[in-house]
Amino acid sequence: MKRVTLEVNGKKIDKEIPDHTILSVLLRDILNLTGTHIGCDTSQCGACVVHVDGKSIKSCTAFAADLSGSKITTIEGLAKNGKMHPMQEAFKKMHGLQCGFCTPGMVMSAIDLLKNNKNPSDSEIRDWLEGNICRCTGYQNIVAAVKEAASKM
Amino acid sequence: MKTFNYHSAKEVKEASKLASSNSAFLAGGMTTIPSMKLGLATYKDLIDIKGIKKLSGIKASGKTIKIGATTKHVEVAKSKEIKKAIPSLAALAEGIGDPQVRNRGTIGGSIANNDPAADYPSACIALNAIIHTNSRKIDAEKFFKGMFETSLKNGEIIEAIEFEIPQKSNYQKLPNPASRYAVVGVYVAKYKRGVNVAVTGAKSCVYNAKDLAGALSKNFSSSAINNVKITSSGMNSDIHASANYRANMVKTFAQKAVDAC
Numbered sequence: 570m571k572r573v574t575l576e577v578n579g580k581k582i583d584k585e586i587p588d589h590t591i592l593s594v595l596l597r598d599i600l601n602l603t604g605t606h607i608g609c610d611t612s613q614c615g616a617c618v619v620h621v622d623g624k625s626i627k628s629c630t631a632f633a634a635d636l637s638g639s640k641i642t643t644i645e646g647l648a649k650n651g652k653m654h655p656m657q658e659a660f661k662k663m664h665g666l667q668c669g670f671c672t673p674g675m676v677m678s679a680i681d682l683l684k685n686n687k688n689p690s691d692s693e694i695r696d697w698l699e700g701n702i703c704r705c706t707g708y709q710n711i712v713a714a715v716k717e718a719a720s721k722m
Numbered sequence: 723m724k725t726f727n728y729h730s731a732k733e734v735k736e737a738s739k740l741a742s743s744n745s746a747f748l749a750g751g752m753t754t755i756p757s758m759k760l761g762l763a764t765y766k767d768l769i770d771i772k773g774i775k776k777l778s779g780i781k782a783s784g785k786t787i788k789i790g791a792t793t794k795h796v797e798v799a800k801s802k803e804i805k806k807a808i809p810s811l812a813a814l815a816e817g818i819g820d821p822q823v824r825n826r827g828t829i830g831g832s833i834a835n836n837d838p839a840a841d842y843p844s845a846c847i848a849l850n851a852i853i854h855t856n857s858r859k860i861d862a863e864k865f866f867k868g869m870f871e872t873s874l875k876n877g878e879i880i881e882a883i884e885f886e887i888p889q890k891s892n893y894q895k896l897p898n899p900a901s902r903y904a905v906v907g908v909y910v911a912k913y914k915r916g917v918n919v920a921v922t923g924a925k926s927c928v929y930n931a932k933d934l935a936g937a938l939s940k941n942f943s944s945s946a947i948n949n950v951k952i953t954s955s956g957m958n959s960d961i962h963a964s965a966n967y968r969a970n971m972v973k974t975f976a977q978k979a980v981d982a983c
Binding site: 571587588589591610611612613615618624625626627630631632634635678681682697699700701 | 724725727730748752756760768819820826
């Protein structure tokens with residue numbers, strides 16, 4: 570067992586967990602933050618993307634013990650005072666989702682893109698979302714949503 | 723996943739001491755963790771080396787660029803020093819996986835794993851790299867032994883990879899559209915004393931294509947290798963590309979790389 574201390578969505582967490590606990594499992598099964606989805610579970614689909622110390626990573630491919638001391642933001646941590654994050658608003662407005670399974674990862678990944686590049690082109694958005702797979706919308710509206718968010722953020 | 727003991731080392735010596743025949747060093751974990759999940763690898767101990775400060779960072783001198791083993795792909799891709807001295811190396815790092823993989827994956831992890839389709843091994847061969855470990859210095863040509871096999875011994879830790887700055891260089895790859903691993907990747911580097919042409923993805927292990935390198939050393943233009951025959955024997959054949967196709971791509975991408983130099 571390992572003791573990990575983390576800040577998740579601004580809340581201090583201090584837990585004893587088995588050494589092999591994966592971050593996505595800690596978030597979903599121990600902290601009940603089920604907004605982070607597990608798709609492929611082998612770092613290909615991107616449904617599980619969260620931010621660790623401000624950078625997007627795939628939470629299915631990181632040990633929680635390894636991240637002790639980090640600040641983690643999940644999809645649940647984006648809304649402030651009941652108001653959606655501009656990226657969430659944009660996905661809603663531009664119909665950037667259908668079934669919604671990939672959406673948390675898309676949103677978290679896209680926010681990291683805008684941190685690195687405030688005004689990305691269509692191809693830069695598509696390049697960045699390389700590691701996020703959507704099986705419904707065909708990406709068109711996802712790209713439109715990211716552009717919409719870029720104009721608002 | 724089978725359970726194991728997680729250790730976080732703060733010093734190289736400490737990490738090396740913890741190693742056993744049933745352990746692995748953990749850096750970004752981009753291959754180690756999926757392999758463990760799929761049951762392809764099991765360990766009793768995982769020794770995290772990310773907390774060892776001296777293993778991370780980029781140092782440029784007049785002749786070489788030295789990259790610490792736990793330096794992440796995103797750091798190599800964005801490094802001003804690397805972009806200036808060996809722009810092809812920064813571009814290679816930018817083409818690995820996806821942004822989340824580049825935020826975690828490390829150069830030392832990539833070469834220690836020696837995946838036959840990984841990008842970095844070709845950079846090591848083409849750029850006359852020296853692999854610095856906690857016990858010795860290894861020439862890249864002697865480091866990569868075969869499929870997923872290197873000359874690293876049990877408990878030996880890569881500390882840094884030192885690349886010789888070339889006159890010109892370029893890396894071109896045909897990426898697998900899903901994983902961005904190289905179906906074929908060719909790294910061309912030109913030095914005063916000759917040219918290197920390192921090929922990844924095509925065979926079971928990265929290699930220096932001596933016939934292409936020889937022709938380009940005499941005449942550094944893509945037409946110089948028009949008549950060099952690339953045999954498909956020993957080339958990988960799978961659902962992504964046949965051996966013949968790969969043989970063809972080796973020359974095509976070598977020419978692309980030369981033209982882009």
